[in-house]
Amino acid sequence: MSRVDNLNRILRGLLSGSPDVEASALVSEDGLMIASALPSHVDEARVAGMSAALSSLGARASMELERGDMQEVLVRGEDGYAVMLSTGLGTLLLALASRQAKLGLLFLDMRRAAEDIKKVL
Amino acid sequence: MDPAIIKLFDRMKSFLDFSHADVERLVALQPIIEKHGPGITNRFYERLSKFSETAKFIEGRVDELRVAHVAWLRSLVGGVYDENYLASRWKIGVTHVRIGLDPYWVEGVMSFIRTAVLAAVTAEMRGDPTNAGRHAASFLKACDLDIFIINLSYAEDRLDRLASFTGVKRSLIETIIRIPKK
Ligand code: HEM
Numbered sequence: 001m002s003r004v005d006n007l008n009r010i011l012r013g014l015l016s017g018s019p020d021v022e023a024s025a026l027v028s029e030d031g032l033m034i035a036s037a038l039p040s041h042v043d044e045a046r047v048a049g050m051s052a053a054l055s056s057l058g059a060r061a062s063m064e065l066e067r068g069d070m071q072e073v074l075v076r077g078e079d080g081y082a083v084m085l086s087t088g089l090g091t092l093l094l095a096l097a098s099r100q101a102k103l104g105l106l107f108l109d110m111r112r113a114a115e116d117i118k119k120v121l
Numbered sequence: 122m123d124p125a126i127i128k129l130f131d132r133m134k135s136f137l138d139f140s141h142a143d144v145e146r147l148v149a150l151q152p153i154i155e156k157h158g159p160g161i162t163n164r165f166y167e168r169l170s171k172f173s174e175t176a177k178f179i180e181g182r183v184d185e186l187r188v189a190h191v192a193w194l195r196s197l198v199g200g201v202y203d204e205n206y207l208a209s210r211w212k213i214g215v216t217h218v219r220i221g222l223d224p225y226w227v228e229g230v231m232s233f234i235r236t237a238v239l240a241a242v243t244a245e246m247r248g249d250p251t252n253a254g255r256h257a258a259s260f261l262k263a264c265d266l267d268i269f270i271i272n273l274s275y276a277e278d279r280l281d282r283l284a285s286f287t288g289v290k291r292s293l294i295e296t297i298i299r300i301p302k303k
Contacts (some may be wrong), residue, residue, distance in 0.1 A: 030292040087289075
């Protein structure tokens with residue numbers, strides 16, 4: 001199995017592990033899509049750019065506001081959550097989840113996925 | 122200086138056909154700049170003090186700034202357009218970002234300089250209009266090279282400030298800029 005196949009499998013695993021996770025993606029710090037499990041209507045370039053920008057800003061804000069290393073960036077909208085966390089090696093993991101999602105569980109699943117991604121990268 | 126910028130400067134000189142003959146003509150303009158430079162500079166500061174957008178930056182320090190400006194004009198016809206020259210122009214851009222001056226005012230001043238020096242060259246070389254035209258063209262190339270570097274350093278410095286404040290890498294900014302607008 002190729003690296004991309006492996007990454008896609010991990011991202012899909014995040015979705016199948018919880019019905020509340022609606023989409024996921026692995027993005028480079030430069031804002032380029034590496035692998036994704038996103039609905040077809042979504043513009044991948046915009047998702048990648050937005051996630052990388054938010055994650056960079058979150059990391060800088062966490063440092064600047066003396067909150068230590070950033071753990072994750074969480075955006076809560078009326079219709080659900082967007083969560084970004086750094087997977088190291090210049091990449092970040094994005095998950096989009098419904099309003100009903102249990103955040104603790106989501107963070108845990110994302111961290112596990114991030115560990116698996118690190119092994120593949 | 123960043124090697125990529127040095128390379129870009131050299132490419133731009135080639136693009137403008139900035140040749141040895143241009144350098145010789147610029148050096149030949151030195152007596153005209155010596156004669157007219159201080160007067161042009163005075164007029165330029167008068168102009169800056171008449172506009173509220175620029176006057177606030179120079180209030181109480183015109184004498185000191187005039188010295189810097191006459192020196193700049195001299196170096197424009199100094200005959201050496203190397204890495205140090207590039208670095209000095211780069212610094213001019215960065216200095217003006219630091220004081221919070223919008224870049225188009227620097228463009229405005231450059232236009233003023235072009236017009237004023239062309240008038241001086243035409244008057245001083247009126248016996249030889251063809252040669253005056255050639256010298257003027259070389260002077261315009263030098264002004265264009267200067268404004269190219271100043272604008273580039275302006276843009277780079279503004280982006281660097283944004284990048285370092287937000288933590289957004291320059292490569293990410295470039296990616297975002299290429300995403301089509303909605
Ligand atoms: C062709 C356009 C211009 C050129 C070539 C030029 C050149 C220079 C140079 C060589 C310096 C000294 C830089 C240094 O010490 O490192 C300087 C400083 C300065 N210039 Fe200009 N200038 C231009 C346009 C303007 C304009 C439009 C303004 C508007 C008011 C302005 C305001 C100033 C001020 C306030 C400083 C002092 C900055 C400081 O506090 O260090 N300049 N300029």
